[in-house]
Each structure stands twice: as structure tokens, then as C-alpha cells.
Amino acid sequence: MDKPGHVFDRTREWAGLSSFATRPPARPGATLGVVSGRRRQGKSFLLQALTEATGGMYFAATEATEAETLRLFGDALARFTRAGWDSAAQDWNGAIRQMFQSIRDQPTLVVIDEFPFITRVSPALPSIIQRELGPGGSGQESSVRLVLCGSAMSVMGGLLSGQSPLRGRAGLELVIQPFRYRDAAEFWGITDHRLAVLVHSVLGGTPAYRYEFTQGDAPAGLDDFDPWIIRTVLNPQTPLFREARYLLAEETDIRDPALYHSVLAAIATGNTTNGGIANFIGRKSDQITHPLNVLEDCALIRREPDLFRPGRSRYSIVEPLITFYEAIMRRRWSELEIHRGEAVWSSMRPTFLTQVVGPHFEALCRAYAIDSGAALFGGFPAEVGSGVVNDPANRTQIEIDVAVLAAQESNGSRRILSLGEAKWGEVIGNHHLDRLARARELLTLKGYFTDDTVLACYGGAGFTPEVLATAAKDPRVLLVDLQQLYAPPLE
Structure with missing residues (x-):
């Protein structure tokens, strides 16, 4: 039909x-x-x-x-x-x-x-x-x-x-899932890839926000993004202004909204582990197990395992608008209610870029690796996520934003298809590649198969000439810009 x-x-x-x-x-x-x-x-x-x-x-x-x-x-x-x-x-x-x-x-x-x-x-x-x-x-x-x-x-x-x-x-x-990021950009009629990431970081792929909640008001271009935020999401006269609150209030299993908002605020501001969330809201770790389970059952948050540290995981918020509300709006709610959206946005925009857009861009890069991983990395991506690699010699930890693993074979080492770093507001240079190369060495010592592991850099702000030259000579180095991110998936 x-x-x-x-x-x-x-x-x-x-x-x-x-x-x-x-x-x-x-x-x-x-x-x-x-x-x-x-x-x-x-x-x-x-x-x-x-x-x-x-x-x-x-x-x-x-x-x-x-x-x-x-x-x-x-x-x-x-x-x-x-x-x-x-x-x-x-x-x-x-x-x-x-x-x-x-x-x-x-x-x-x-x-x-x-x-x-x-x-x-x-x-x-x-x-x-x-x-x-x-x-x-x-x-x-x-x-x-x-x-x-x-x-x-x-x-x-x-x-x-x-x-x-x-x-x-x-x-x-x-x-029924939200539109994926490429489809969302098409649905909004956005052809500027940078603008598409910014809008998706706020409203995700929820169809109703395009017309019913904004009356068809879409940013006319990158220069119109800030005014659009002020006249829609931060405007008390629009439905979007209170939508994040309603999303939580509609869940019947949530009996203590204050506690759940605090849990969401912890995650939105970068406290993504069980211990970090508990410390943020002033509770013991075992006291937040129930609210985390409820939020997960309501599909408001998801638990993402650390691919390199068994038994450890991080939490992320599923709905971008809730992240935006908890990280930006909830902190300045009283000012927003009296129509001071322009002043609030002026002071909170740096927070938006670091706490909202940055992590969201990493998630989009992981979605890209899922869609095109087999063509990019020479193997089917059985698991795509993030992880932390301990570096005992330097007493540091290396965070891997986009880790792509092949399926575990019964008689061999686990193959790592790619290790990736995603930067939204920072130009990527050779020092980012060096960090990924160091992580590859450490994972080799742990027993992973890394002979053909691709080091991938996902750049929202571009790449230095040095790293472009390195990628041109080394087939195990991949650079992904915004145009490639929004191109049709490779097959």
C-alpha cells in the first residue's frame, strides 16, 4: 500500500x-x-x-x-x-x-x-x-x-x-523513533550542516516541534539561529518553553519530580556516572538506583556501557530538549519567565556549546559510524559507543568518543575497527591523533587486535593543515567533516 x-x-x-x-x-x-x-x-x-x-x-x-x-x-x-x-x-x-x-x-x-x-x-x-x-x-x-x-x-x-x-x-x-539527524535536517528544510547540528542539539528529531510547537518558524540561516532560539524555545509565549517540564510530568511512574529533575540536571551538566550523579544531587549511589531505573523505563535516559571498562557505564538523556532545559533554562527559569530570554541566552550560549552541542555532536558521530561503519572501517560494527582507556605510565585517562568494535570471535582477540575523537568547537590537529595512537597502543597491550584500527577524527570546526597532510599519507587515518557527516550513508 x-x-x-x-x-x-x-x-x-x-x-x-x-x-x-x-x-x-x-x-x-x-x-x-x-x-x-x-x-x-x-x-x-x-x-x-x-x-x-x-x-x-x-x-x-x-x-x-x-x-x-x-x-x-x-x-x-x-x-x-x-x-x-x-x-x-x-x-x-x-x-x-x-x-x-x-x-x-x-x-x-x-x-x-x-x-x-x-x-x-x-x-x-x-x-x-x-x-x-x-x-x-x-x-x-x-x-x-x-x-x-x-x-x-x-x-x-x-x-x-x-x-x-x-x-x-x-x-x-x-x-516509533524520532527522525534520524539527516532526516531531521531535511524535515526542517535546513541545508547548512552546522545549523542542522545546532537545531538538532536543541529539538532532536521530534516531528511535532517543526510545525505544531513553532508554527513553522525555522531559522532562516546560521545568523538567525540565536534570534530563533530567543523567539521560540526561550519565549514563554510558545509551547516549547514548558515542553521539557511536561515531558517529565506526563510519566505516571515519576512521583517526586524534584528528584528526577535533579538527576536529569546532573546528567545534562556532564555528571554521567552513577557516582557523579549521586554526588551532584547529594545522595548515596544506592539511593539513585530507583530513579535511574524509572527514567530508563520511561525512555528518557539510556545507559551506555564503557566499551573498554567492563561493568562501568554512563548515562545520557534521550530527548535533546530535556538536556537543553536542564543545562540552560532551568538554571535561569525566573528570568526567562519575565521575557529576559535575550539576556539569558547571551550569558548561557558558551554553556550551550560545551554542555549541550559538544556531547550531542559526539552522539551524532557515533550514529554516523553505525550507518557507514562497514564501508569506512572494513568490517561490520557490532558495537559502537564510547570508552575510557587508562594510561598508567602518564597517570591519565584517554577518552574515546567514538569506539567501533567488531564482533567477538570465539578463538581470537577482539578487533577494534576504529578509535575516534569528536570536537565541535576545536580545530583538530596532530596532537589529537597522537592521543588516539597512544590509546591504540595501550589497547594492543590489553589483548585487542588493532593492526588495522582506523584513527578517526570528527571535526565540527575543521582540521589543521598538518593533520590533513597526515591523513593524505596514512590510510589508517580518517577525517570526517560536517559535509561528510550529513552525506548519504556509505554502503
Whole structure:
């Protein structure tokens, strides 16, 4: 089924959803799909387009009592099937049974959006759906393609995991992710690669921020970036101003917002280890295990293992807007509320470049290595991340921003495809290469295979003539500038 022209990108997602909605079943009966993703990623937009294209039914739940939600669902089902609503269906047992029984002739998509709103007041609903899909249930003779969708990641993530009633029942599990950085630049209509990195460092690849939250206001050029920040993100009259706060408040598992904001602030300001976070917020390490787990379950942060130090890891914030809020806005919130955005931005811009753009640029470089690693480094990148290499002789630690490792072979040393350094605001010279070369030597002594390891430098501010000359002579040296970063992935 062709993707509608008004749906940007999402080609793989559309293919998976349309196949689920229209494919003849391998065996008779209804099938279940689960679609999730953080808010503002376009899940509802995509599913509404799909139901229109297939002639399906779309029902968006609201925050309401069980009785009202049941009545609204019944009304929607009656309009769709053009059949009377069974007044005897006084609960979800009857409603789900009637839904399956009334749709039998051909595969028909039924979407229940904002599903966590329903389970909050009707926690038994997943069990009811599981029973009706199972042997002897009304779904056995139905042609419904039922999609449950929601943004509460802790709820949606639990629907198919562990001891959940629906575990093993779904034929589709789709997580709608933000646009990748190249697609985001195209979506925003930005052709200046430096400007694209700056905008992505603030708003990431969230589709809703392009039009709904900014009224289509995009920076006209690099010179317009600062004014654009002031008139949009730092403007109390725009939805973006409070969006980061709302993203946290919408998660039902977060009971102590002050603690969670402090944890996020610690990560946003560079305290990315468990001990660093605990020290920043004035707690013991074991006291922050729970909030870190909750934030991870909500897909607001991710834990990234240190590729060279087993058992150690760092945390990063998934949503760039939250990083921007915690590092820039939250510190000066009272001034921003009285429309002093220009003064705040003038003093906080250096912090933005070091604490927000710098780490974000490193993440973009890792994404680039994932996309093009096989073509760049002569092997498939099984793991791409960061790590720290201890240098005992010099009593220092060498941070590797972009480490690319091949798969571990049972009878050989682990092969390091590339060691990389990413600098946003600093011109890269031979001393950066020397540091990477030293790390390569130390890792060789630790038993890694580094004979063909590529030393990669990712430069947002360019390269010195000396390092350009070195790269021209040494095939094991790779220089990646912004133009290459935004070029189509190598194959």
C-alpha cells in the first residue's frame, strides 16, 4: 500500500503497519499489534493515515472514568460497524467480545490510541484482550487487526514483557523513533550542516516541534539561529518553553519530580556516572538506583556501557530538549519567565556549546559510524559507543568518543575497527591523533587486535593543515567533516 504524500519519511514504519493491517493471516483469527514511542513522534498521525487508507477504525482514548471511556468506545464501534451498540455490554468483557464478533469478513484495522489512559482505570483490559484472542475466545473467528498504541513507555513496554497477559500474543511490535539527524535536517528544510547540528542539539528529531510547537518558524540561516532560539524555545509565549517540564510530568511512574529533575540536571551538566550523579544531587549511589531505573523505563535516559571498562557505564538523556532545559533554562527559569530570554541566552550560549552541542555532536558521530561503519572501517560494527582507556605510565585517562568494535570471535582477540575523537568547537590537529595512537597502543597491550584500527577524527570546526597532510599519507587515518557527516550513508 502506497504511503500517503503527506507522511514524511517513516517508510519502514508504514511498510510494517500496512503489511500487518492487510496481509492475509497465516491462520484464522484476530491479530494484535503494539505501537509505542515517546510523545510528539507522530504515532497518532501515522496511525490515522493508515486507518484512512485501509478503511479502518481509529479510537483515541481520553483521561476519563471507565464508564465514560467504555461508552465512547461503544459509540465509535457502533458508528464504524453501522450496527447498534449492545447495551448489555456494560464492561470491557462485553465490549471487546462485541468488537471481535462484529468484524469477521476481511482484515480490518482497529486502533486504540492512548491505551495507557484506559488501563489506568481498567487494569484488567490486557487480560480481557488476551482471553478473547486465546482458544475459545471471540477473536478466533474475527478478522480484526487490533493495534494498541500509547506514549507512556513504562506502560507500553510492559504490555509484552515478563508475566504480562499479552506476552507472546503480538504479531507486530513497533517503536516509533524520532527522525534520524539527516532526516531531521531535511524535515526542517535546513541545508547548512552546522545549523542542522545546532537545531538538532536543541529539538532532536521530534516531528511535532517543526510545525505544531513553532508554527513553522525555522531559522532562516546560521545568523538567525540565536534570534530563533530567543523567539521560540526561550519565549514563554510558545509551547516549547514548558515542553521539557511536561515531558517529565506526563510519566505516571515519576512521583517526586524534584528528584528526577535533579538527576536529569546532573546528567545534562556532564555528571554521567552513577557516582557523579549521586554526588551532584547529594545522595548515596544506592539511593539513585530507583530513579535511574524509572527514567530508563520511561525512555528518557539510556545507559551506555564503557566499551573498554567492563561493568562501568554512563548515562545520557534521550530527548535533546530535556538536556537543553536542564543545562540552560532551568538554571535561569525566573528570568526567562519575565521575557529576559535575550539576556539569558547571551550569558548561557558558551554553556550551550560545551554542555549541550559538544556531547550531542559526539552522539551524532557515533550514529554516523553505525550507518557507514562497514564501508569506512572494513568490517561490520557490532558495537559502537564510547570508552575510557587508562594510561598508567602518564597517570591519565584517554577518552574515546567514538569506539567501533567488531564482533567477538570465539578463538581470537577482539578487533577494534576504529578509535575516534569528536570536537565541535576545536580545530583538530596532530596532537589529537597522537592521543588516539597512544590509546591504540595501550589497547594492543590489553589483548585487542588493532593492526588495522582506523584513527578517526570528527571535526565540527575543521582540521589543521598538518593533520590533513597526515591523513593524505596514512590510510589508517580518517577525517570526517560536517559535509561528510550529513552525506548519504556509505554502503
